Amino acid sequence: MRIRHRVFVEEQRVIPFTDVDDWDRHPDTIHVLAGRGSVAVGTVRLYRTDTVGRWKGDRLAVLSGHRAGIVGMRLVRFAVSTAAAAGGEVMDAFVQLQNVNFFERLGWEHAGAPVLYYGLPHQPMTIELSRARSLTESEIPDDACLRLPAARDTPSALLVTMG
């Protein structure tokens, strides 16, 4: 939450006051945290939006001092693999225009014209999860720690630690 606040509220100023919304309280929402060593440096959130395989990924954020180090790429691929492994068919995202190339390189496709989201133009993008490769052992860093939530009364969390 602190990473998201720092990036979306303080740095980008795209969301006023707080970016926390009802999806954060939803018991099935998956929060992914990326760490370098013991430092949390990035995050993404994913959740099911219907009962027939549609998922959404959002709140992708990497702290400014840790960008261009493939943390963002790994977070997106991890979110895609996680939704695919949970039986998802399609994942949607609203992508800030400057990040469209980044998502295209990861296999995402345009889904219509840009729309306003929090007053800023965002490109709707989508990826077919059945075609997305699942996360293989070799892609998980040696010191990775993947932790699935044990209890549903606390926010679910997946922790990915990268060397």
Ligand SMILES: CC(C)(COP(=O)(O)OP(=O)(O)OC[C@H]1O[C@@H](n2cnc3c(N)ncnc32)[C@H](O)[C@@H]1OP(=O)(O)O)[C@@H](O)C(=O)NCCC(=O)NCCS
């Ligand atoms: C978008 C964001 C999550 C990307 O995270 P990141 O960790 O920097 O992502 P990656 O390192 O995987 O890739 C980012 C870019 O750095 C490049 N890169 C990665 N490693 C690199 C390296 N070692 N040397 C040079 N460039 C590198 C990638 O090719 C990519 O290029 P692109 O910007 O042209 O797409 C991050 O910039 C961010 O948090 N931005 C602010 C919030 C935001 O925009 N969120 C997404 C809303 S849609």
